[in-house]
Amino acid sequence: MENEIKEYTVIIYTENEIGLLSQISNVFTRRSLSIWSMSAGATAHEGVHNITIVTEGTERKVREAAEQIEKRVDVIKVFFYTDDKIVYRELALYKISTDRFLGCNDIEGLLSRHGARIVEMNRKFTVIQKTGYTEETQALYGELEKFEILQFIRSGRIAVSRAVQEPVFKFLEKREKARKQLNK
Amino acid sequence: MEEKITGSDALWRSLIAEGVDTVFGYPGGQIMPVYDRHCDYAAQVRHILVRHEQGAIHAAQGYARIKGEPGVVLVTSGPGATNVVTGIADAMTDSTPVVVITGQVPCAALGTDAFQEADVIGLTAPISKWNYQIRRPEEIAWAVARAFYIARTGRPGPVVLDFTKDAQTGMTEFKYEPCRFIRSYIPDPKPSEQMIEKAVRLLDAAERPFCVFGQGVTISGAEKELAAFLEKGDIPAGSTLLGLSALPSGFPLYRGMIGMHGNVAPNILTNVCDVLVAVGMRFDDRVTGTVSTYARQAKVIHIDIDKSELGKIIRPEVALRGDAKAVLAQLTERMQPKDRIGWTEAHLRCEAVEKEKVINPEVHPGKGLLKMGEVVDRIAEATEGKAIIVTDVGQNQMMAARYSRFTSPRSFLSSGGLGTMGFGLPAAIGAKVADPARPVCLFVGDGGIQMTLQEFGTIMQDGIGVKMVLLNNNWLGNVRQWQELFFKERYSQTRMLNPDYGMIAAAYGIPARSVDGRAGLKEGIREMLSGDGPFLLDVHVEEEGVVMPMIPPGKGIHEIMLSDNEWFS
Numbered sequence: 001m002e003n004e005i006k007e008y009t010v011i012i013y014t015e016n017e018i019g020l021l022s023q024i025s026n027v028f029t030r031r032s033l034s035i036w037s038m039s040a041g042a043t044a045h046e047g048v049h050n051i052t053i054v055t056e057g058t059e060r061k062v063r064e065a066a067e068q069i070e071k072r073v074d075v076i077k078v079f080f081y082t083d084d085k086i087v088y089r090e091l092a093l094y095k096i097s098t099d100r101f102l103g104c105n106d107i108e109g110l111l112s113r114h115g116a117r118i119v120e121m122n123r124k125f126t127v128i129q130k131t132g133y134t135e136e137t138q139a140l141y142g143e144l145e146k147f148e149i150l151q152f153i154r155s156g157r158i159a160v161s162r163a164v165q166e167p168v169f170k171f172l173e174k175r176e177k178a179r180k181q182l183n184k
Numbered sequence: 185m186e187e188k189i190t191g192s193d194a195l196w197r198s199l200i201a202e203g204v205d206t207v208f209g210y211p212g213g214q215i216m217p218v219y220d221r222h223c224d225y226a227a228q229v230r231h232i233l234v235r236h237e238q239g240a241i242h243a244a245q246g247y248a249r250i251k252g253e254p255g256v257v258l259v260t261s262g263p264g265a266t267n268v269v270t271g272i273a274d275a276m277t278d279s280t281p282v283v284v285i286t287g288q289v290p291c292a293a294l295g296t297d298a299f300q301e302a303d304v305i306g307l308t309a310p311i312s313k314w315n316y317q318i319r320r321p322e323e324i325a326w327a328v329a330r331a332f333y334i335a336r337t338g339r340p341g342p343v344v345l346d347f348t349k350d351a352q353t354g355m356t357e358f359k360y361e362p363c364r365f366i367r368s369y370i371p372d373p374k375p376s377e378q379m380i381e382k383a384v385r386l387l388d389a390a391e392r393p394f395c396v397f398g399q400g401v402t403i404s405g406a407e408k409e410l411a412a413f414l415e416k417g418d419i420p421a422g423s424t425l426l427g428l429s430a431l432p433s434g435f436p437l438y439r440g441m442i443g444m445h446g447n448v449a450p451n452i453l454t455n456v457c458d459v460l461v462a463v464g465m466r467f468d469d470r471v472t473g474t475v476s477t478y479a480r481q482a483k484v485i486h487i488d489i490d491k492s493e494l495g496k497i498i499r500p501e502v503a504l505r506g507d508a509k510a511v512l513a514q515l516t517e518r519m520q521p522k523d524r525i526g527w528t529e530a531h532l533r534c535e536a537v538e539k540e541k542v543i544n545p546e547v548h549p550g551k552g553l554l555k556m557g558e559v560v561d562r563i564a565e566a567t568e569g570k571a572i573i574v575t576d577v578g579q580n581q582m583m584a585a586r587y588s589r590f591t592s593p594r595s596f597l598s599s600g601g602l603g604t605m606g607f608g609l610p611a612a613i614g615a616k617v618a619d620p621a622r623p624v625c626l627f628v629g630d631g632g633i634q635m636t637l638q639e640f641g642t643i644m645q646d647g648i649g650v651k652m653v654l655l656n657n658n659w660l661g662n663v664r665q666w667q668e669l670f671f672k673e674r675y676s677q678t679r680m681l682n683p684d685y686g687m688i689a690a691a692y693g694i695p696a697r698s699v700d701g702r703a704g705l706k707e708g709i710r711e712m713l714s715g716d717g718p719f720l721l722d723v724h725v726e727e728e729g730v731v732m733p734m735i736p737p738g739k740g741i742h743e744i745m746l747s748d749n750e751w752f753s
Binding site: 014015019022023026030063064067068070071072073074075076077172175176178179182 | 305310334364491492
């Protein structure tokens with residue numbers, strides 16, 4: 001369906017993050033596509049950065065945006081997927097009062113039910129970490145609210161495609177061959 | 185070890201290594217070290233001093249489009265840089281290779297709101313093909329090489345080098361290596377074998393194929409390949425505004441210009457053909473009219489080097505991502521030769537109607553006040569279609585596009601996508617600098633000429649022989665036409681009281697003549713074209729002239745107005 005609005009994860013590989021982030025977000029803004037979440041970081045490949053953006057729109061609009069982004073000289077490759085084509089997670093951190101938290105009689109059970117764990121605990125506060133979908137991190141938030149949440153933060157989505165090989169590295173191998181060809 | 189030179193020397197040597205012999209610019213505080221070093225390179229690189237930075241970039245655009253090589257702009261930081269922004273956006277939409285070098289405050293002052301500091305990288309990112317801030321002198325050779333490679337390859341476009349003052353004055357070793365490869369950038373895509381095959385099958389089976397082509401043909405140098413393709417397949421063709429002159433006006437299968445003020449035949453043919461071949465064009469809304477009724481009956485083959493254009497507006501049956509020259513040659517070689525008598529005559533009735541209802545009354549009115557189309561036609565006659573025609577934006581542009589005649593490629597220069605008033609005069613300067621041997625005729629209105637009128641100073645100082653034809657009607661004519669047709673004749677802010685342009689020209693030592701009748705026009709054109717120097721022909725034309733035919737906004741390309749009360753049927 002051409003006009004069906006869906007959630008898409010746009011995975012962007014770039015040469016150098018600096019300055020590109022604003023160019024990329026401009027492409028979304030200009031087409032009134034909202035950015036629901038964004039995460040950026042280095043890949044295992046030296047010099048290659050990854051930016052993952054979650055947005056919502058028609059396939060056509062998202063494809064257009066992806067092509068405009070890929071057109072930027074320093075962007076290596078852009079992919080976009082519906083949720084069924086990727087494995088994805090978000091990370092959430094919850095800071096709560098240690099006193100109130102220790103007053104709970106089923107800490108272990110609560111954490112294991114949610115697949116969460118404690119990453120830091122001191123006299124004043126405790127930090128709990130959980131990975132999962134937005135609904136899951138939100139569900140834990142709901143349960144922890146009774147202990148008074150001092151701070152809560154959720155990361156942007158990161159995702160890997162269900163394709164066996166990461167297609168960007170195949171592309172980079174091909175380009176490396178082309179470079180060698182040219183220098184012969 | 186190499187001897188060290190200043191960053192400013194490195195810049196000039198890099199430009200020379202890229203084959204640059206002309207720069208359009210304007211000095212200022214944060215670019216002074218570069219200007220200082222120019223004294224030592226003046227014999228190799230001519231610097232043309234404009235009167236406003238906007239003039240520099242439009243001149244560089246004109247230079248680039250006529251020469252087919254990047255135009256170079258050199259300006260200072262802050263206001264110098266912001267004054268070229270319009271031209272950068274214009275070059276981006278019209279795929280023009282321009283390398284813009286802007287001065288920038290020293291690195292330590294970046295981000296402090298220093299005097300004449302502007303965020304040039306942020307400002308120009310969405311409207312340039314690539315931009316880069318040079319902070320160290322060691323980066324100069326690399327950045328310039330990359331800039332030229334990106335500007336001139338693939339779909340050309342403007343690039344910006346923001347050159348901090350420390351990088352200009354710092355010392356560096358210098359070794360220049362041209363850029364030939366960027367792994368994240370593929371300027372020479374090739375369509376797959378299957379796609380070529382599919383296109384050939386469509387073409388062979390077509391009964392009524394039609395071709396629409398744009399500036400991609402000129403950029404790729406595919407004029408001969410296009411002609412061979414059309415001839416072998418007996419395929420008629422129409423041009424976009426920027427495609428004009430890629431085929432000679434007299435080419436037997438050429439049907440004229442498409443779009444809002446284009447010819448009737450190619451617009452009608454687009455909506456009756458069975459296969460539409462689009463070459464190096466991007467289906468601008470001025471070409472398609474209402475998209476939902478554009479060429480719905482046709483299977484579309486779209487050839488473009490820019491992947492993001494394929495399917496952006498019109499979904500093609502076959503998308504051929506590649507260089508027009510190579511792709512057209514491949515298609516021509518493989519497709520069957522055809523004789524499509526009948527179809528190649530389908531335009532005759534459209535042409536006859538347009539001639540009778542629009543062209544003849546515009547070009548040969550015989551009596552009454554001078555008409556814009558008439559002036560353009562007489563100049564085409566006098567120059568035998570050999571001049572480079574430059575236009576501003578508005579009625580002058582459409583009339584020049586409709587009634588000029590072309591005999592060789594790269595003969596038409598206009599601001600298409602952005603529609604920048606004020607483009608014409610400086611662009612004509614750039615065109616003349618690029619090709620001094622050919623006559624350059626500018627058509628400009630009384631509105632547009634005043635937007636960059638200061639460039640008379642550049643013409644004077646450098647003796648640039650631009651022939652300026654002012655189609656003077658005391659109105660902002662195109663907006664007036666829309667007000668007449670679509671805003672109930674409420675003429676809001678379109679009437680203009682004009683100065684005596686002849687006196688302005690005289691102040692700059694530019695010969696001028698004002699004409700308002702047919703005898704004067706003939707004599708004026710003769711006088712204008714008799715010498716090599718600049719000339720202003722101030723032609724007083726009918727005040728309320730309209731450009732017809734017209735596909736009104738919101739209509740399909742088959743819904744064509746021939747006059748304010750008559751439609752083509």
